[in-house]
Amino acid sequence: MKTSRLHAHIGTLRQLEILLAVHDHGGISAAAKALYLTQPTVSMQMKKLGDAIGAPLYRMNQRQLTFTDEGIELVKTAVEVLDSFARLDSTLSKMNELKMGTLRLAVVNTSQYFIPHLLGPFCQQFPDIDVQLKVGNREQTIERLRQGVEDFYVFSHPPQDNDSDSIEFLDNPLVAIAHQDHPLSKRKRLSLDHLCKEPFLMREQGSGTRHAIEEFLRSQNKSLSVKMTMESNEAIKHSVMSGLGVSIVSAHTLTYGGQSDLVRLPVKELPIDSHWFFVWSTTKRRTVIAESxxxxxxxEGRELLQRELRRNKF
Structure with a gap:
């Protein structure tokens, strides 16, 4: 059997940890700060790794660090190597009735409202684990799924990918909202036509929420009067509170994000049925803590969040 000797050149586990820090923090400076190292030290270790594989790990463009294809492959390998040690650590800990290791999650923006409430009880059960949570838009999270660095990814509309698998996890009803002083908030019954006549605040292109809204509108043969497009639920909520228009958001943004002066509008065609999914790469081996x-x-995690939705009558 032919044996690769590349491992003899790549370097130490510490260099691989530095590599992951640069990747996860998006730059040399942030990685150095997180690891309590100097920037020259981090840069030197990255150069050594690049020299070992015979290709640059990243490129700089207008102060933006972007990993090369070779760099991404090394990142994936570094995760596998370090996770192997984490699995050993977790397995030994499990033998002593402990759970240790690192859980890595990448989630889309809207799910950040409930994910901490999901993680809280789990981390209380296993206080010795570390959690790395990355929050981004749908396109950024899909890219991280392709890279296969994290254990799990959370989407409302998971990508169709032969190298990934998923489970439907939680209801994600999309509801119409307005300021409590808005004329529509005084009505006990509304139709979608009422909503279509109002200035509408929409999520950005590529958002899972926007995708669900557009699919629903096509099925109803309706169109909205989009006044503004925004890249976060918080921006939409504050704009609605400022009287700039109405919107449709995930019920979770109200359940966990605080309702303030917002009210749910009783539109008979709503809520839009949507769901949250946990997704994982089938090419990445799951750690003991990931399995748990x-x-x-x-x-119990699913039931905990479903109970909150029922309590808030969504």
Whole structure:
């Protein structure tokens, strides 16, 4: 059997940890700060790794660090190597009735409202684990799924990918909202036509919420009067509170994000049925802690969040 000797040149586990820090923090300076190292030290270790594989790990464009294809492959390998040690650590800990290791999650923006409430009880059960949580828009999270760095990814509309698998985890009803002093908020019954006549605040192109709204409108043969497009739920909520228009958002942004002066509008065609999914790469081997978390997600974690939705009558 032919044996690769590349490992003899790539370097130490510490260099791989530095590599992941640069990747996860998006730059040399941030990685150095997180690791309590100097920037020259981090840069030197990255150069050594690049020299070892015979290709640059990243490129700089207008102060923006972007990993090369070779760099991404090394990042994926570094995760596998370090996770192997984490699995050993977790397995040994499990033998002593402990759970240790690192759980890595990448989630889309809207799910950030409920994910901390999901993680809280899990981390209380296993206080020795570390959690790395990346929040981004749908396109950024899809890119991280392609890279296969994290254990799990959370989407409302998961990508169709042969190298990934998923479970439907939680209802994600999309509801119409307005300021409490808005004329529509005084009505006990509304139709979609009423909503279509109002200035509408829409999420950005590529957002899972926007995708669901547009699919729903096509099925109803309706169109909205979009006044503004925004890249976050918080911006939409504050704009609605400022009287700039109405919107449709995930019920979770009200359940966990605070309702303030917002009210749910009783539009008879709503809510839009949507769901949250936990997704993982089928090419990445799951750690012991990841297996435990997935089991928790499918049992008490799911019930915990569903109970909150029912309590808030969504």
């Amino acid at each position: 978390f997935l089991e928790y997600v499918q049992t």
